[in-house]
Amino acid sequence: MSRHGLRRADRAHPRLALLAVCLAAAAMPLTFTGTAVALPSIAEALHAGPVATAWVTNAFMLTFGSALMAAGALADSLGRRRVFLFGAGTFSLFSLALTVAPNILLFDLLRGGQGLAAAAAYAGGAAALAQEFEGSARLRAFSFVGTSFGVGLSLGPVASGAMIESFGWRSIFLAVVLFTALAFVIGRLVMKESRDPAALGLDWPGAVAFTAMLALFTYGMLLVPERGWSDGFVLGLFIAASVCLVLFIRIEGTVARPMLDLSLFRYRRFVGVQLLAAAPAYGFVVLLILLPLRFVGIEGMGTVAGGGLMIALSAPLLVLPIVAGWLTRFVRPATLCAAGLIVTACGLAWLSTLPVGTSAAVLALPMLLIGTGISLPWGLMDGLAIGVVPKERAGMAMGIFSTVRVAGEGVALAVVGAVLSMLIAGHIHAAGLSGAAQAAGQSLAVGDLGGAFVAMPGAEAVQILASYSEAFSRLLILLAAITSLTALIVFLALGHQTEEEAVASEACR
Known part of the structure; x- marks a missing residue:
């Protein structure tokens, strides 16, 4: 050559x-x-x-x-x-x-x-x-x-x-x-090899403590619908998770090269970005699991129809993050992110008014609004994660941001799934239906309508579906409230645009 x-x-x-x-x-x-x-x-x-x-x-x-x-x-x-x-x-x-x-x-x-x-x-x-x-x-x-x-x-x-x-x-x-x-x-x-010559290897104690904390907490949340909050084993898991969290913080404060530099949390905007990273988990990502379970498992849609309907929720992510970068020419990133979360909350509240059995065409409208809203912060979060801390801390800031985003999604799935299961069981009890309400709630939360019928042999389908529908609506209202509160905190925490944020915004255009 x-x-x-x-x-x-x-x-x-x-x-x-x-x-x-x-x-x-x-x-x-x-x-x-x-x-x-x-x-x-x-x-x-x-x-x-x-x-x-x-x-x-x-x-x-x-x-x-x-x-x-x-x-x-x-x-x-x-x-x-x-x-x-x-x-x-x-x-x-x-x-x-x-x-x-x-x-x-x-x-x-x-x-x-x-x-x-x-x-x-x-x-x-x-x-x-x-x-x-x-x-x-x-x-x-x-x-x-x-x-x-x-x-x-x-x-x-x-x-x-x-x-x-x-x-x-x-x-x-x-x-x-x-x-x-x-x-x-x-x-x-084609990829070139590279490494950090100053790297001291993996912070094994910190890694073990962090992983154990997430695993114990998630396992405890998955058991809550079946055993309840006061169950000794569940409480033991939560206590153990708390101990692991304290150990992780102490370890990261003493090792020479920590996975998590705790001093970054002195920056108000850095804390705001971490909250922003977690926001899509409960305002958007959990719906990527819950809605297919509802459409296919509960409402009986075919997998093609249920999967196709999900495009209304996620398709805006293909285009609007780029638009959000362009909009930073005229609007501060903090304002765009907060506005996007408010739009998401409005979509969640709208979706909460649509019961089981609503036509796909009607369901698609609030789903599109949710996807549109979450696309605005989605396109700006990575740049903000780097731009809200001093330049020499950018690598670690990005690592923490990615961890908060992904780990937050896993925790949100466990928590929201448990809440939905308990809400369903509560509505079944309130309706006076006989049978194993907790077991039925667990089954419905994962889209297993047949399992709910087994747990509630004397109940009619319309009664079970009504309990599920009311619980799902309550959950969406709760998620809308959390997303709205997050929007306010993010707006206040990110504050005015820094020089680093301006550079990140310029690169997005």
Whole structure:
């Protein structure tokens, strides 16, 4: 090859490395939203109870979120390319194994393995891209990664619904295998190795304490609908989670290279960005699970129809984050983020007025409003995460932000699922229906209408559906209130636009 050709190939490598990371990034939400559409089929085929069914989604989100900071530290120490390739390769293998998992226990364990692999692929890929690009090009590259997440969220439900109806629910993981295998091959060919020579390795005590805290809390929340808040084992899990949290904070305050630099929380805007990172979890992400369960499991829609309806919720993410970046020419990012959350809250409140049995065309309107609202902060959060702290802290700030966002989604799923289950059981009791109300609430919360009939043998379908519908509406009103409060706090915390935020906004345009 000529010298000119070599130079041209070298210039192409960063773009191909970006393609590899984007392919892996698209696979992560694809395996999340796609599984939501298939959840009733998975539970039926593998004879899973409500708690085991909830772990299908929670196992992935829990391990993904809890391992992100540790994976970032390993990438700096062992090599960013190496950790990315390990993550993409094992993600593909775990996804392939899910297509033949014979029981729900192994299935849930493989989902946890997927989450660990996703953390390695994301953290290693993001760290590698930070070395491949500089300045505004780096921020644009990360905007492509964010868009890839949006593509996975948008196309996951409808693509998975079509695959389920044509080839069965196990086929949905084959698309994930394809994406991550391509990411591995491209990354192996073009990605440059890099590491931090000053890295001291992984903060193992901190990583163990953080992961244990999230796991214990999530497990406790999943058991609350069945055992209640006062159950000794549940209380023990929450106490143990609190102890792990205290240990994690103490460890991070003493180690030389902590995963979490606690001094960052001195910055008011940094705290506001962390709250902003968590906001989509309970205003948007939980709906990616709850609505397919409602449409397919409770209302009896086909998987294609239910998945197709989900496009109304996630399609705005394909376009509007870019529009949000352009709007920062005229409006402060804090104002845009707060306004987006208020729009999201209005959509949640509107959706709460639509009972089970409402036509798809009517349901799509508030779902579109929710997706439109959440798209505004979605397009600005990454830039704000970097811009609200001193420049030399940007790497760690991004790692903490990503961890809060993903771990928050896992925690939100567990909490919201438990709340919905208890609300359903409460409405069943209030209606005076005989049977096991708690068991029925658990079944309905995971989209298992048949399980609710087994738990409530004397109840009629209209009574059970009415209890579910009222509980779902109450939950949406609660989520709307939380999202509105978050909008106010974010607006006040982010305050005026700093110089760093202005640079980030300029790069988004």
